[in-house]
Amino acid sequence: MCADLSTKTFEVTDYDLSTTLESGQAFGWRKHGQGWVGVVDRRWVFLESSATTLRAETAGEVRDWSWLIHYLQLELDLGSIVATFPADPPMQQAVRACRGLRLLRQDPWETLASFILSSTKQITQIQQIVRLVCERFGAGVPTPPGHTPAYAFPAAEVLADLGEKQLRDCKMGFRAPYLLGAARAVAQGRLDLNALESMPTEAARTQLSALHGVGRKISDCVLLFAYGRQDAFPVDVWIMKMLREQYFPRRKVNLRRLQRFAATHFGPNAGYAQQYLFHYARSQISQRARDAS
DNA sequence: GCCCAGGTGAAGC
DNA sequence: GCTTCACATGGG
Numbered sequence: 555m556c557a558d559l560s561t562k563t564f565e566v567t568d569y570d571l572s573t574t575l576e577s578g579q580a581f582g583w584r585k586h587g588q589g590w591v592g593v594v595d596r597r598w599v600f601l602e603s604s605a606t607t608l609r610a611e612t613a614g615e616v617r618d619w620s621w622l623i624h625y626l627q628l629e630l631d632l633g634s635i636v637a638t639f640p641a642d643p644p645m646q647q648a649v650r651a652c653r654g655l656r657l658l659r660q661d662p663w664e665t666l667a668s669f670i671l672s673s674t675k676q677i678t679q680i681q682q683i684v685r686l687v688c689e690r691f692g693a694g695v696p697t698p699p700g701h702t703p704a705y706a707f708p709a710a711e712v713l714a715d716l717g718e719k720q721l722r723d724c725k726m727g728f729r730a731p732y733l734l735g736a737a738r739a740v741a742q743g744r745l746d747l748n749a750l751e752s753m754p755t756e757a758a759r760t761q762l763s764a765l766h767g768v769g770r771k772i773s774d775c776v777l778l779f780a781y782g783r784q785d786a787f788p789v790d791v792w793i794m795k796m797l798r799e800q801y802f803p804r805r806k807v808n809l810r811r812l813q814r815f816a817a818t819h820f821g822p823n824a825g826y827a828q829q830y831l832f833h834y835a836r837s838q839i840s841q842r843a844r845d846a847s
Numbered sequence: 848g849c850c851c852a853g854g855t856g857a858a859g860c
Numbered sequence: 861g862c863t864t865c866a867c868a869t870g871g872g
Contacts, residue, residue: 578853673854679870727868769855790853
């Protein structure tokens, strides 16, 4: 499928596109030349950024770019968010190290499915699995001439009709029945993802956690990355290690305790703060690895 | 071979 | 309540 090209340039400040797309919140972006290729809202997109601009290309004629503005959260004033973070040393180090890191606003079903696939997997492997699922079961989307085929993340209705074996063949292992169960719950209307939008966070979290294979962490990822809930604070192994080392040194603190701490300590934009801490923790490790070699 | 990866649910205490 | 363990698969 080929189509014409539409381009648009946005003025931006403090928008680090690469860090944002690589920070483990979205798994469908692929580096292409100086930019990135992905699919947003069933549209093929190429993104490229400079210090003050973000240029987008997409297939077909586009007059209204609001879908992309929303996805990239281009109208968000990042400074006013970061200003609400606590002033303690670890948080401020993370802010300095991750300048321009943003939260995307992703499709709820794609986010839920992706994070079901994320448990005890490295980010590169999650990308691999998500890519396989898209290529095998996703709908093709129009691409500009000369580009390789692109696929949207498959709808819940599509995955719901598959067998567990077909999903396992995408290398997702024990997560296959979890994904299938979630797809069927959404396809059959037992879980209404649209309804979560207007629901208090705690109620939405309960709804998501009712799915087999979805607990507190995955629920919080969905609430944060798809719904923008700032009172969602996913605590994964990286955040756990970071919180223990930086805020509770030489003390035994369990997960429950860390969650309670996070819920009050990081302020009204705790979810955003979490992404800064997560990315900072991971970049520290890769920096140490580079220093060692 | 070993340990670990954006976890979760079940079983054990 | 809290802690421990199995669960697929691949990278370092």
